[in-house]
Amino acid sequence: MQNFSEVEKEYFEGNFNNYIVTLTDGTKLYVPLEEGNKDYDTIQQWIAEGNTVIDNGGGE
Amino acid sequence: MAVAGATGVITSAELADNAVTTDKLKNDAVTTDKLIDDAITNPKILDETITDAKLDNPGRKNLIINGDMRFNQRGFASDVDNAYTVDRFVYQSSQGDKFTITQDTDVPSGEGFVNSLKFVTASAVTVGASDYFMLSQPIEGVNSAVLNLGTADARTFTLSFWTRSSLTGTFGGAIGNAGTRYYPFTYTISSADTWERKTITIAGDTTGTWATDESHGLILRFGLGVGSDKSETAGAWAAGEFFSATGATSVVGTGSATWYLTGVQVEVGSTASDFEHIQYTEQLKLCERYFEVCGQGASGVAEATNSIAITEKFKTLKRGIPTLSLKASQQCAFRHQASDKTVTPTGLTAPTPSYRGFWTRVDGFSGLTSQGSIESRNNTASRGGFIFADAEL
Numbered sequence: 001m002q003n004f005s006e007v008e009k010e011y012f013e014g015n016f017n018n019y020i021v022t023l024t025d026g027t028k029l030y031v032p033l034e035e036g037n038k039d040y041d042t043i044q045q046w047i048a049e050g051n052t053v054i055d056n057g058g059g060e
Numbered sequence: 061m062a063v064a065g066a067t068g069v070i071t072s073a074e075l076a077d078n079a080v081t082t083d084k085l086k087n088d089a090v091t092t093d094k095l096i097d098d099a100i101t102n103p104k105i106l107d108e109t110i111t112d113a114k115l116d117n118p119g120r121k122n123l124i125i126n127g128d129m130r131f132n133q134r135g136f137a138s139d140v141d142n143a144y145t146v147d148r149f150v151y152q153s154s155q156g157d158k159f160t161i162t163q164d165t166d167v168p169s170g171e172g173f174v175n176s177l178k179f180v181t182a183s184a185v186t187v188g189a190s191d192y193f194m195l196s197q198p199i200e201g202v203n204s205a206v207l208n209l210g211t212a213d214a215r216t217f218t219l220s221f222w223t224r225s226s227l228t229g230t231f232g233g234a235i236g237n238a239g240t241r242y243y244p245f246t247y248t249i250s251s252a253d254t255w256e257r258k259t260i261t262i263a264g265d266t267t268g269t270w271a272t273d274e275s276h277g278l279i280l281r282f283g284l285g286v287g288s289d290k291s292e293t294a295g296a297w298a299a300g301e302f303f304s305a306t307g308a309t310s311v312v313g314t315g316s317a318t319w320y321l322t323g324v325q326v327e328v329g330s331t332a333s334d335f336e337h338i339q340y341t342e343q344l345k346l347c348e349r350y351f352e353v354c355g356q357g358a359s360g361v362a363e364a365t366n367s368i369a370i371t372e373k374f375k376t377l378k379r380g381i382p383t384l385s386l387k388a389s390q391q392c393a394f395r396h397q398a399s400d401k402t403v404t405p406t407g408l409t410a411p412t413p414s415y416r417g418f419w420t421r422v423d424g425f426s427g428l429t430s431q432g433s434i435e436s437r438n439n440t441a442s443r444g445g446f447i448f449a450d451a452e453l
Contacts, residue, residue, distance in 0.1 A: 003142055003156075012410035027385060029450075030411045030420075034381040036275060038452055 002042050011058035122336040125346045127324035129175040132163045147347040153193045158183050168222045168255035176322035184315040193285040193312045194303050198453035201277030214264030220332035222323040224255045232283045232308025238276040241268035244305035246294040259332035265297045274379050285312035348376035350452045353445035356438045362428035373417040382451035384411045390446040394434040
């Protein structure tokens with residue numbers, strides 16, 4: 001159901017702060033790490049389906 | 061000495077005090093016609109004589125928010141897929157680009173509506189067993205708790221709505237929880253291209269697990285083409301997740317077919333009362349629990365020459381911690397070091413939202429003085445809120 005193009009982890013001051021989801025229309029969503037947030041829950045489902053999150057690490 | 065009643069008429073003066081007791085009156089002897097105007101005054105009504113059961117849905121009654129399709133805070137585009145349309149109504153489908161969806165001004169005459177939601181089949185498709193095309197509104201558990209669903213005290217409720225379509229026949233939908241209990245329903249559109257009001261009364265489900273917190277409490281779905289995997293016989297609660305009723309008309313199956321919806325209401329009781337029109341700003345507040353346009357009340361500091369850090373309180377407490385995003389192509393304006401800085405932001409960095417507000421960096425500026433203060437200065441209509449906060453279900 002989701003329109004995800006890619007999902008990336010964003011770090012802030014070395015800590016995993018949020019996901020950045022890029023939708024197929026180019027819109028970027030800044031998703032908090034919070035169960036019950038529909039986008040966070042959809043990311044977990046997307047990962048469970050075998051998709052990969054981009055993780056460039058926490059270096060700034 | 062006069063004989064009482066000699067004239068054939070007993071006047072009030074001829075009756076002793078307390079002569080006419082309740083026991084001496086036949087059942088139904090005192091009809092409305094025999095009461096003079098203003099005969100029943102407030103002091104004559106016993107305490108607790110007028111109960112909720114004798115009133116037609118007292119108090120705030122509609123569990124649906126934005127049922128008149130008035131608010132479109134996202135300014136959604138017509139080619140929306142698997143996303144929210146007008147506030148609180150989400151379109152979900154198994155295939156993309158099959159409908160053109162717009163907020164419309166075609167409404168039932170004389171009912172006080174301004175907007176409807178319009179679907180036009182952009183590309184007809186034969187619905188497969190696993191396909192679905194539907195419009196839904198999830199109702200938060202804290203609001204649907206009043207129905208006592210899943211208990212012996214489950215209350216009967218009534219769905220009503222206005223609809224019109226270029227097609228006629230039996231259409232379908234379903235109402236249920238987050239995936240284990242559903243009640244498929246049907247409604248008939250008998251005249252093409254004509255607004256009709258539909259009502260469906262449903263005895264509350266006494267079984268199943270129904271959330272009463274900030275998660276999905278009750279989900280209303282209108283099927284616009286649903287395959288057999290997610291369709292079930294109408295008119296009874298069923299275990300599982302269903303989006304529509306077996307045999308319902310497939311709007312997506314006919315090219316250029318239209319389907320409109322407005323005046324959606326779910327209320328306690330077995331009758332459909334008139335749609336509850338509420339104040340414009342009151343409705344906006346209800347919508348903002350799930351979606352708010354921000355950025356016009358922000359202040360903060362320049363953290364670099366090209367980035368600012370801002371904080372802002374939400375106008376309404378959120379259902380949950382929201383996702384933030386930038387409104388497409390929306391300028392913002394800030395006052396900084398005695399001059400205006402107007403840009404179209406390029407991104408957010410490390411946003412940290414909560415139920416009550418957020419902090420974030422906003423990128424895309426140039427020429428800022430690091431650590432210099434900034435204040436929102438959205439002084440024209442084109443520089444409105446530029447950050448979306450989405451706490452939808």
